Amino acid sequence: MVEHLFVISIILFASGSLFALCFYGWQRLGNYISLILAAIASCFSIALSVAVLFNGSVIRFDFLIYHAIIKYNFLLDPLSSYFVLAISVIGFIASIYSLGYTRLYVNKRDTRFLGFTYNLFLLSMLLVVTANNALVFMIVWEFMTLISFFLVIFEHENPSNRKAGFVYIVMAHISSVFLTVAFFIMHTYAGSFSFDDFRHISAQIPEIYKNIVFFLVIVGFGIKAGIFPLHLWLPLAHPAAPSNVSMVMSGVMIKTAIYGFIRFYFEFLTPCPPWWGFIILTVGASSAILGILYALMEHDIKTLLAYSSVENIGIILMGIGLSMIFKSYNLMALSSLAMIAGLYHLINHAVFKCLLFGCAGNIYYSTHTKNIEELGGLIKRLQVTAPLFLVGALSISAIPPLNGFMSEWLIFQSILNGFSLPLALVKITTSICGAILALAGALAATCFIKAFGISFLALPRSEHAKRAKEVPVIMLVSMGFLASLCVFMGLFPAKIMMTINQVNTHLLGTNIISAITTYDWLQTKSVHTNFTELSPKSASVFGLILLAVTFGVLTILRPGFTKKIYETWTCGISPEPRFGYTATAFTKPFKVIFSNLYRPRREISATYAVPKYFVKSITYIGEITPIFEKYFYNPISGYVLNISNKVRWVHTGSIHVYLAYIFITLIFLIIFIK
């Protein structure tokens, strides 16, 4: 029964993509059908993943096409199903959201292509996390990359989108090279490409090759995950794609790389030395802090969200890295706790990032701009989008009682547990990573106060913002569902932890759920670690009681409380939008404090009227130096271009010369390879 669900959802995704192509004349109808099919397919895969997670069983699928060349092996174990769950929940909501969002494109550009690629994109992610064979994995991995490349350049008439697509495809292929080499090294020892064989050969691989594979995997999957400094493509590609696609890309596609990390480090290469986990932890911490620092300086709302994805991937990796460290010292219960924290943050990030990208899509839908400096006052115009965005902003800033707080709290608890590690240096660094996480959290709060405050509050700063209208209901409903998920996952952490515990029992062989949950006074499950306990539910209940008491007391004291509505006092002149703070101004203190990192550049030029006392116009240019691009990528790409220029004389353009090359190569191969 359960096996069929997998096949059904594959077929539904495939037919969704084909239906999109079929309806030539009625684009709108074809678009709806394909999106609805994607939503139904996602429902089936949700059912599939839930079934596997709670039965604790492992399901295999072997499709034998092209006998003996490639075995299409797929495996659904609890780890895969956890990712399938994340992908299909986000896929389901993004499909519903797209029903409204794609109205932007219907009859304006080819939505057939969008529906076609969108379905295949969801399908490819589903296959990536279930592939059980290195060859199959690389095929679907590459497929996912190509499909998402087409989605990134969907609005290809814009040169910046084409550039984003180019950077993405180049980076993604560098990633593929690293992964291919890693898989080939594994293959030499396993004798086959099957993941089943990879799982048993760890002991036979020499230490040096294990370390090489470790680094290959960091770079290979790190590019896809967008860790610093391999994040280059992420802030370019995510804003370029249509919002409904960025939701999926940022929400779940980059998490397939986390899946890769866990497969390699917890299954193929185990047991790993402690310094591996240590590297992952520090890479995570630096991604977290640098990601959010760059997000703070962004005024394009989607780029800002993309940088914040870099931050959150860093936080997830901190959880994974801690789990690896604990595991290598055989502290399995702690390893399990850290894994729960990491995977909890993973699903949280999927939910709130999808919500925020959706709301950014709503803003773009109604104002046609992504620059928050041109917005303002939207809370009066997009009256439903505003609270939804606020919920997302609160969650991502780890404000209780929403879900982001729960996972960061668990990561703090895992960090505190670092005291049981044997090495002083590791213990101290772990604590400092905790401090970095605290700083990143506070900066994230600032960043999202800026994103929400500048775009939704005060007066509209442009005509677009002034004329904004609320978006179609279907988009609001799907986002409302995500917002309630944010609240639910914050208030009922035990449910999510139980789900992740299923993954742990299979992956790490530990079952710590009874140790980390406890019954509180409401007789419901709350969280409990060896340091303390936490019950977000009771905190909210008491908060509401206190609110009611405060409100009641104030009303009894003075029943006739009235408010006078009057314009903001601006020293005697009537308020104008330009009096309000802008995003640039709001983040100025940070630009000064972190000027060593940002290296801000500022140019002010004024033109004067004939008497030099009257300024006619002032031009202001302020920008920060992207140091990674300037000092890391630009020299490399310059070097590559230089070499390419030097060797281009072999490309003569004459077909005879090329035939001669082929002939020489052939002879060469015959001589040297027997």
Next chain:
Amino acid sequence: MASSIILPILQIVVIVGLSPLVKGFINKMEARLQCRRGASLFQPYYNLVKLLQKDAVVSETASWIFRATPYVTFVSILLIALLVPVLSSQVPLNFIGDIILIIYLFALGRFFLALSSLDTGSAFGGMGGSREMAISSMAEPAMMLSIFTVSLTVGSTNLSNITSTLLNYKSLNPSLFLAFTSLVIVIIAETGRIPVDNPFTHLELTMIHEGMILEFSGRYLALIEWASSMKLLLLLTILVNTFLPWGIATDLTFPGLIISFALYLVKIGFFAFAIVILESSFAKVRLFRIPNLLGTSFILSVLAIISFYVVS
């Protein structure tokens, strides 16, 4: 059972009731040090009563965020008052959460205050909000590390456990001293006292916290003012009952609570007076010097955690 109902109410009453007095005490003492007579010790209460009786003026630009902020800020601080050991080391509601929850509840209030500073569209609000966020972000790592040091010494992040363990703590631990010093700097920054922020300033360009709440009036202003004085008292309470918990009641007997309350008043008075001395002997530092101060605090907290791991 009775204790689990009485004690939380008692905590709220003490924190809510006493916090304006602490503010009044600081103002009075500062006036005295400047050879002024100063306003009455109870002036903050009169101010609150006056504000609560007034209607509010709300900007037509402002949205529901502006009107919700005073309640969110006030209630988040009240909730913290339930979680902090005030008179007894046993907090009946300590299952709700730990010190990390408290830090993030402070962040909840700050989040809404900073948002409402942008809400009215005036220039000064945003200035205050932006600076407040910058300072509090810089303070966060030091705060977290000093809390880590204390929690690791005790083996718990729960404030009840921290207080009752440190009550019986005999040895002198250098890491606790360092954490204490670091936390003092953080608290000065978090509560907006000199040398980080001047709570008495009326010049818009130098305001930080006061700039954020410039547009509030009437009941809204009263709630926010009250919340900020409660925040000061709560942070002092955490400091006092973590590092100097001597004399705090461990069981719920009437004489025990009275002694505990008297000692609590003395300790809080001592720290309030320390703030007075500090504020009278220093000038407010320039905005972009504050990161240096907070950097010092961070280094101290790193030293605290290092010495904790090296000593233990």
